[in-house]
Amino acid sequence: MxxxxxxxxxxxxxxxxxxxxxxxxxxxxxxxxxxxxxxxxxxxxxxxxxxxxxxxxxxxxANKTALFRAVHEQAETAMLKRVEAAAAVHADDVLAAAGAALEEFLDCCCEPEYGRLVWQEAPLALGWPEWKASEEKYAFGMIEQTINALMDAGAMPALPAATMARAVFQLLGGAGIELAMTAEPDKIRVKDEYLQVLGYMLGAGPAEPDGPAGPAGLA
Amino acid sequence: MxxxxxxxxxxxxxxxxxxxxxxxxxxxxxxxxxxxxxxxxxxxxxxxxxxxxxxxxxxxxANKTALFRAVHEQAETAMLKRVEAAAAVHADDVLAAAGAALEEFLDCCCEPEYGRLVWQEAPLALGWPEWKASEEKYAFGMIEQTINALMDAGAMPALPAATMARAVFQLLGGAGIELAMTAEPDKIRVKDEYLQVLGYMLGAGPAEPDGPAGPAGLA
DNA sequence: CATACGACATACACAGCGTATGTTTCCGAC
DNA sequence: GTCGGAAACATACGCTGTGTATGTCGTATG
The missing domain is CATH 1.10.10 (Arc Repressor Mutant, subunit A)
Incomplete structure (x- = not known):
């Protein structure tokens, strides 16, 4: 004692x-x-x-993997904090909150310490199963929550929520990696293009090329 | 001599x-x-x-990486062959061809030797830049081509094609990994759910839960 | 102030990659 | 047919990096 x-x-x-x-x-x-x-x-x-x-x-x-695990969790919680803060600004509007969260997330991915760590190295270092379980706790849980909110609000048709969330999750991850690996001067453009495309896919309505918002107005 | x-x-x-x-x-x-x-x-x-x-x-x-590279290329060309064959059946209908290609691709991903190799190990083994360059040649090129065809046919609004293709690419990859890691009895269900979700996202219209086809009828 | 424990540093064993150097078997020319 | 030579491997070695076992020093506690 x-x-x-x-x-x-x-x-x-x-x-x-x-x-x-x-x-x-x-x-x-x-x-x-x-x-x-x-x-x-x-x-x-x-x-x-x-x-x-x-x-x-x-x-x-305990070992190299454990060290990475700690680094990874640190990065994830930091991201979650930022995204939740960004969403909390629009406490009244579900769509606006989702949009803000999306953009903040993409911003996080722009920083290599998050993008590369979480989306490139983590699956390798921790193994895919543990990585997936981890994401279940962080990004994925948040996304599924948002998806459900959008479905409840009628902004999105009722599809298998878990798979939908996984698809969005993967989509965001891809955008994240892409952004993390994009050279600095192009980042803004690529990020905007992704917002357009994501808006189309999630909003699920024909978006105008110069007015990125689908009916959901996510972006 | x-x-x-x-x-x-x-x-x-x-x-x-x-x-x-x-x-x-x-x-x-x-x-x-x-x-x-x-x-x-x-x-x-x-x-x-x-x-x-x-x-x-x-x-x-030459070394371990070169061995993996060869394995990887072999897997990719085999996949490409299968997908092209599946698409060639619907030579007249762009949408039907895209749908068939999509399903065949997902089938490829169900086999661990493709799913795990290409979507999990390859980015690590080859490094992200080379992996991306490789995908540019295989899956990605095929996808972008299809996307352009769909846009030309008016089945999809004109968005930044490259980014759109990348998003679809990532989406398919995610579905691929998920399928590759899913236990055998659930594979069919998961694959169907993905077809639904992908149909919604690409078809960009509200899909009926029991009639997976959006207006594009991709699935 | 003696002792024990925590926070490290040092030393060692072992696996796996890459390379350098054999050894064998087959091919082609004379 | 036999004889050089080269391809297709096998064997042996060095190196790097992980994990572990042991040692040392300072600091908190009775």
Whole structure:
């Protein structure tokens, strides 16, 4: 029963240091994983970025996969927070909220630390089943919720909601990867084109090329 | 200037043997890669499946990536052949051809050797840029062509074709992975649900839940 | 102030890729 | 028919990177 300080919320110096290095490791790993991929990053380098050794990594995380898992969850929760904040602005309008959430999500995907990590490396690093289970908790759950809201509001016909959500999910993911890999000057254009196309597919009405909104007015 | 036989199309016994082992390696690698993933398969095991050693592998292929590349291309061309054959049946009707192609593609994805290989492992093994470039040649080109045909026929509004094609591409890919990972008894149901959803998104009209065809009648 | 434990660093075992170097078998020329 | 030579492999080696086992130092606790 040592370290009673921790129980009362006050952190001892040791704990503070430990958490600091853990956070630093997470940050360094996020950068490395996003830039060089999961297989392409050696734990040695991650540790070196922190002026530490692999011993530190293996002290804080069970193995390379566990480290990635932590990085991944961190990225997902950060994304969720941003998207929920964006949607919360339009608390009264379901469609507007969905549109805002969509755009904020695409913005998140523009940043390689989210786009590459979540949509490229994660399925590999965690394995497809775990990745899918994870997405079930984050992006996917949010999407399905929105889809159901849209169906209830009559803005979308009643189709198998789960499959529909999966399709939208994949669609957003593809847009995410594409955006993450697009060179900076083209990002705005590509993002707009995706908003158009997504609006058409989800709004499910013939959209005018110069007025991207389908009947749902999602975009 | 030896082996003049090869020039006239007749294969010497050595060449026949060599091609046989090469083909066997490709087949074994395809199974291993599809089942255990790219990183999860050791060339040792691939060679062992053929009762050979890694030397054989490295004789026929420059490295592990090159082996995967060959497997990948083989899978893609096989898929393309099947889809084109399915579409060719409806040479007169653009929509029917697109629908048949779609269904045949989904069928291909149901087989792990295509679904997992192309949509899961390939981006990792080849790297995203090369994978994308490859898809540009295969699935993507075919899709864009179909999209353009549909737009010309007035079955689909004129949206940025490239982005639209990419979205459809990603959509199909997602369906492919999902199908590839779905347990056998559920595959038919999931595939049908996807046909419904895709029909809605592409046909862009409110589809009846029990009559999956939108106005385009894609499915 | 002695002791135990947590936070690392160091050292080691092992797998898997790539390469360099044999060894055998077949082909073609003389 | 036999003899060089090259293709088709097998064998042996080095290297990198993961995971684990052990060591060391500081710090909290009785």
């Amino acid at each position: 040592s370290y009673a300080l921790g129980m009362s919320g006050v952190k001892s110096r040791r704990e503070q240091y430990s958490e600091a290095t853990r956070a630093a490791l997470l940050a360094a790993a996020a950068r490395r994983f996003a830039e060089h991929g999961f297989a392409g990053t050696a734990l040695e380098d991650v540790a070196a970025d922190i002026q530490a050794t692999r011993g530190a990594v293996y002290h804080h995380f | 030896s082996y003049a036989l090869g020039m006239s199309g007749v294969k010497s016994r050595r060449e026949q043997y060599s091609e046989a082992t090469r083909a066997a390696l490709l087949a074994a690698a395809a199974r291993r890669f599809a089942e255990h993933g790219f990183a999860g398969t050791a060339l040792e095991d691939v060679a062992a499946d053929i009762q050979a050693t890694r030397g054989a592998v490295y004789h026929h292929f």
